Amino acid sequence: MKIVALVDCNSFYASCEEIFKPYLREKPVVVLSNNDGCVIARSSLAKKLGIKMGVPFFQIKQIINQHQVNVFSSNYSLYGNISSRVMGVLKNYCDQLEVYSVDEAFLVLNKYSQRSFINRAGEIQKVIKKWLGVPVSIGIAKNKTLSKVANHLAKKDELGQQIVEILTKKQTEISLKVLDVGDIWGIGSRIAYFLESQGIKSAYDLYKTDPRWIRQHLGVVGERTYRELHGEVCLPIIEKAEAKKQCRVSRSFENYVSDFKDLEKRIVSYATRASEKIRSDQLQTRQITVFIRSNKFNKNNTPYYGSKTYNLISPTNDLFEIIKIAIQALHQIYRSGIKYKKAGILLSDLTKEGIFNQDLFLKRTERDILKKVRVNRVFDQLNQRYGSGTICVAKENYEKFYITRRKNLSPAYTSSFNDLPVVN
């Protein structure tokens, strides 16, 4: 039997900031989302102040000032770099590794069955702390859902070892009794609300429910969760990430935008970024969607959401073609007099680059296509080598529209020579 360990970095983004500023460990720390909008990570001291995940920053400014909470804008290049180092270490400690998100990974631990899993996990935890300075909690069980349960309990064990094992039926039942139904992996807020209205409040209540009722009301997804709680394996470990199926670039604006030209610059910027992304994955798109929206929270302004999708006959990852279509879409959905707050582009129906049917009516020779490929390659190489925005299309008038408000950004300690930390 396979044993699954879920390794999850504690307060990951906040922990990354603490690596290079050790004095922060004694202080509450929060990290904000893009545009400094919401709280997306809190150190344990910040959690103790009652700061909730996802709250708008402006709502907690008073707590921030009162307790001198350290605030950071999100620094994704730093977190991404630390993440890949963590995953690199984990790879050496297991048979199979699924990198589930930037701060989590599922490990299969078979090879070490002659030693206790808890000891093994303890070793992993120690090494990551020592080499990278990142604290992790580890949940051990027979499948992913139960390892998530174990991890949830491990996280709560702040004064202890932060490693929890759920292998026997008895351990399972005890664990599920202290877990709210909404804390189960796969049970989101909507389903939790429904279940609670049906008298199912704890994870154990769900565990004890008739499976036919589960199938009927929660569908196959719910049934899988139910079966995993009972120890079956329904969700495989996925070692090699499959090719992406869609790619999205969207941003909220720092202020309201109503002017078409302003909106157009932003859309061109997002289209540039999105096309760069799919080219770097050697993918091409056949469906391009552009959307713009008003502020969904502000009830005083006219609400508006507009989106337009174009299906292409021949797939592409050409910068200029994608931009052209994106602008065309924007023309379709733009209404004057609206205060726009967010916009984005979605490239979907992604397939492997270079496989496509020729468009019968669009006479393009192989030479034309190769020329485009070369132009795109030069574009990407210039921006990679000399920095993003070194070259851009004139319509964008490069203003880095995909980076918005970031008032409290920490240096890129691990990914920029200019920002390397200095040791005295």
Add this chain to the structure above:
DNA sequence: TCTGGGGTCCTAGGACCC
């Protein structure tokens, strides 16, 4: 005044086929 971004999967219903 101020509220992120980027993904996945499943289902129901419509359009179409023989």
Add this chain to the structure above:
DNA sequence: TCTGGGGTCCTAGGACCC
């Protein structure tokens, strides 16, 4: 008056995840 049965494919929307 009365109109079948069994498929596939696509899309939009809803749910979930971090």
